[in-house]
Amino acid sequence: AQSVSQHNHHVILSEAASLELGCNYSYGGTVNLFWYVQYPGQHLQLLLKYFSGDPLVKGIKGFEAEFIKSKFSFNLRKPSVQWSDTAEYFCAVNDYGNNRLAFGKGNQVVVIP
C-alpha cells in the first residue's frame, strides 16, 4: 500500500508570505493525488486534485500543486497566504483503479495577521 510523507508538520508564517508544503509518496505507477484542507472546526475539504494531464494543478483559494513523477512528489504552493489559510493540510494518494486514500500526517499551518 502507498505511504505518504509530509514534512514540517507545524508551519507558522505571516500574511503575504509564500507557502510551500512538501508531499512524497512511496512508489510509482499510475496514481491520483489530492490535497485536502481542514479549517478549524470544519470537516476535510478537497483543495485540489491531480488525475492526469498538466502536472501543474490549480485549486481553490489560489492554491496550486505540482506533480513531479520522477520525484514521487506533489508539493502544494500558495504565493501569498492570508490569515484565513490557517488550517491543517493533508496530502493523499491512491493508486489508479483503487480509491482507498493513503494520507500523510498533515501540516498544521498558522498564518499570523
Add this chain to the structure above:
Amino acid sequence: DAGVTQSPTHLIKTRGQQVTLRCSPKSGHDTVSWYQQALGQGPQFIFQYYEEEERQRGNFPDRFSGHQFPNYSSELNVNALLLGDSALYLCASSLKAGGQNEQYFGPGTRLTVT
C-alpha cells in the same frame, strides 16, 4: 444538496463495549469509505463498501466491521473496544468504485474509550 452526514457527533464508551457509527453519503454517491484519524495523525483507511459489499480493507482487525444498506448509507461497528480505538472516525462517499473519483468527507464521529 446534503453532503455527507454522520451520527453521532461524539460518543463515550468503556473498554470492552461495542459501538455503531452511522453515515449517510452525499446525494448521488454509492460508495462509502471509513477512515480512522488518531490525534495528530492523518486519516487511515479502514474499509470501503460498494453495492452492499466490503470491497477493500485496510490494516484493521476483525473487531472492525461494517455494513452498507440499499440506500447506500453505512454503519461502522467496533467490538471489544480498546483505549487505542479512541479517535475521530470519518466517513467519505464517492460516486463509484474506481480510481478517479474524489471522496467527500463528513464531519466525523469523535469516539472516546475510557
